[in-house]
Amino acid sequence: MKKISQMKPKMAALIIFLVLMACVPIFITNTYILKVLNNVMLYAVIALSVNLILGFCGLLDFGRSAFVGIGTYSFALLMTHVTNIPWFVGFIAAALFTALLGWLVGCFLRRTSFDYLTLLTIGIVEIVRLFLVNCTSITNGAMGITGVPEPSFFGFELNSHGKFFYFSLILLVVCYLLINRLINSYKGRALMAIRDDEIAAAFSAINIPKYKAFCFGIASFFTGLGGAAMVSYTGYASPYNFTIDEGLILCQMAILGGLGSLPGSILGAVILVVVPELSRTAYEYRLLIMGIMMVVLMLFCPNGLLGKNGLKDILVKKAKQILKHEGKPEEERRAAK
DSSP, X not given: OHHHHHHHHHHHHHHHHHHHHHTHHHXXXXXXXXXXXXXXXXXXXXXXXXXXXXXXXXOOOOOHHHXXXXXXXXXXXXXXXXXXXXXXXXXXXXXXXXXXXXXXXXXHHTTOOHHHHHHHHHXXXXXXXXXXXXXXXXXXXXXXXXXXXXXXXXXXXXXXXXXXXXHHHHHHHHHHHHHHHHHTSHHHHHHHHHHHOHHHHHHTTOXXXXXXXXXXXXXXXXXXXXXXXXXXXXXXXXXXXXXXXXXXXXXXXHHHHXXXXXXXXXXXXXXXXXXXXXXXXXXXXXHHHXXXXXXXXXHHOTTOSSSTTSHHHHHHHXXXXXXXXXXXXHHHHHHHO
């Protein structure tokens, strides 16, 4: 009964959120705003996968942009070179291929220490980028791939920003629920045990290399979904969208929102997609702006906005202190001063 009572507010909040979001394309018809909202939700899917690796397993992976590129290009190549392939089949196939490569990379890096893992993931980004640029016979080189078809389900084409909004929303909710289910399972608890203390996890009979490889694989699946959805939305894949700068921004989304917080990943995506759009006149300084935001956050709220002991918890604690202080008699308040 206690568990059910705890789930009801969360379920009610989810239903209210979905109803409000479903009304957005009805009341907002501005193409630019819908495009930004679509980008927010697609980046949020990728940020969730980053948080799975960084926030729940404790692996500092700057190579997520490489796997976004793998998902993007594998889907684009499938849809432009394989005839009569259903859109949804290509979408899932691209994510599974990305997951396979992620698992193989995880197997290769599973015994690597924290510092070297960071450097190696940066190297993976460069390897993938150089492959996409130079392997012209497959990827069309620097020109990228164009003509990626629009998504369609059983003949229903998502050929407008408003229609694609619903697909992005469904994708985000499904990925959120799947990852939430994962982290509340035995495998999720094993990943968090590795994050907290590898030695203690090893003494608890947790196969650390196995779970690290698993985490890379499952996170890459969701990253591949995000990449495939992005290229389906834009219709164009460019190798210059998957650089180390992009990988840093993806990590910033997870850190800004709060490591170990799934809602924080979504909030981080909202901030780091919307802020550059609001400052388009200074777009070349976007990395500087984001860097300043991260420095300020680390100084005043090192656990992120919605992370454990983050800004949310700090504000709640402060509010409780104020209410408790206001509830005291006047004599006690004077004595406390």
